[in-house]
Amino acid sequence: MSRRERVVIAHRIPAAVTPLGSWLTEIADDVVLVTSAEAADGYRGAMGEVIAVADYGSNETVEVLRRLCRDGGVSRIVSGTEDDVLRVAAVREEFGLPGMHTVAATAFIDKLVMKAAAGRAVEVPRHTGDIDPDHLRDFASRVPGPWVVKPRRSYGSRGIEVVTGIGHLLAETAGRDPDDTLVEQFVDGTLHHVDGFMCGGEVVLALPSEYLGTCLSFQDSTPLGSVQLDAADPVCRQLVDFAHAVVGALPATDAGPFHLEVFRRPDGSLVFCEIACRLGGGHIMESLTYRLGVNPVQVWYRLQAGLPADIPTVPAAGSVGFLLVPPRIGTLTAIDTPDLPGYVRDFCIRTEVPRDFRGATASTDELLGFVVDGPTAATVRENLRSCTALADRITTWV
Incomplete structure (x- = not known):
């Protein structure tokens, strides 16, 4: 050059x-x-x-x-x-x-545009981008609550509220930007994410995971975890197929990562939540790096810069997961040095002590972070539960 x-x-x-x-x-x-x-x-x-x-x-x-x-x-x-x-x-x-130019970028950022595109291939929640009170009354009469009110162009679960009752819905939307608000029917089920690479409207790599907790857990100062599913798990195959359908319905892009979130109802059916044309947050970068043997952001940046880079397509055996421990409301007075088990690949402390907190503001806010591995998803789930207990033992709040 x-x-x-x-x-x-x-x-x-x-x-x-x-x-x-x-x-x-x-x-x-x-x-x-x-x-x-x-x-x-x-x-x-x-x-x-x-x-x-x-x-x-x-x-x-x-x-x-x-x-x-x-x-x-x-x-x-x-x-x-x-x-x-x-x-x-x-x-x-x-x-x-x-x-990437504006039309494609908008489809991966604006959730109203995104859901219109994805809805051509998969089920999406019933929704509206019109928050005029009369329209919302009509919407609520046709679409049973609860409902989720969220910004159309945001990330990290910022600005999301779950509301019940038309009065609550009207009050929550009253002060919001009418050009940047989406209202959709609440979907009861487990939230999954699928992370990988796409190119030209095709999925090149897809690694499904299950959230432990929800992306709104931070609102109650509850940890958010994630575990990569076993390849033999039928849900894994179901999510991979769903990812192929969604990526095929969105505008084609150059080679790059995607982060897809999917609800799985108790009856096993899948419902689209959202997709991003970038790597997921939290410790998804580290989790993928351990599983793939190469940092996916490094691969992506090299591709964007016009440099040679191989997209990994065959992950190593096993499972990797992470845990985000958000701050509570109160004063953190101490964090003890933990004796970490061997399955903890990464441990981070994101604050100084003592410090006053008013809780978390986004799903990726963390006080402590853990990345763990194991031979199976079940083992990783148990390891994450142990890390949750460990976080409680080493932190002192007043």
Whole structure:
């Protein structure tokens, strides 16, 4: 690659999690990294140029990307987090750069558009994007509650409320943006996620997992866990087939990851929840890395940058799971050093002590995190239960 051809990366995750310099070593000197002020120092010296944006979530990041493109020599823009999908797609489209553009990005971000696409292939919850009170009264008369009120364009289960009764529904939607609100029928069942790679509307790799708890567990300060299913489990095959149907119904993309969430009712039927064109949060990156033998984000970023990378298609035997322990409401006064069992692959502490907490605000908020493995999903479930008990023993709250 000539020095005039630059790859721009929009990325706010710290270098300790995503060491981009070593992942993209062949072109690191020709990379311009646009990142948050908090993460910038960790990348300095590893990239050709590092641009720190004081408020990375603001439009300033977009203006930096546009300026770099106007200056010329930008061959690609690489990104990886949900908050960058739409805005990076728009800049790519404006300057004729390869990669995902706005129409495809919108289908993977806007849950109203997403459900319209997925609904052509699989069952989706009955829903509406019209929160006019008269329309909601009509909707509620036809679609029994409870109902879920959520932003159309958000992630991490932020802003989601489960409501019962028309009065509750009208009150919850009254203060919401009518252009960014979805109301859908609550689905009773187990929540699963399927993570993998897709390309050209086809699934290349799919690894189904089951959530232990729900993505709203954080609202009650309850841990959220996940365990990869055994390949021989009939539910695993059912979820893989469902993923193929969903990916085929959404706009085709270049090679990249997906994170699909699916409800499984008590009768065994599956209902679409949502899909993202990026890796899932929590410790899904670490869980997949242990199972696949390669970091999926590294593979994805190399592909986006135009570098060679092999998408893994055959996971190793066994199962990997993770546990997110959210903060409670109260004061955390101590975290003892634990004696970790051998099945714990990763353990992290995400806070200093002492510290006051007002609870969690998203499904991926964590005080403590565990990644564990085992020969079967049943073993991993038991290991995660043990980690939940361990987290209670080593934390002191007042």
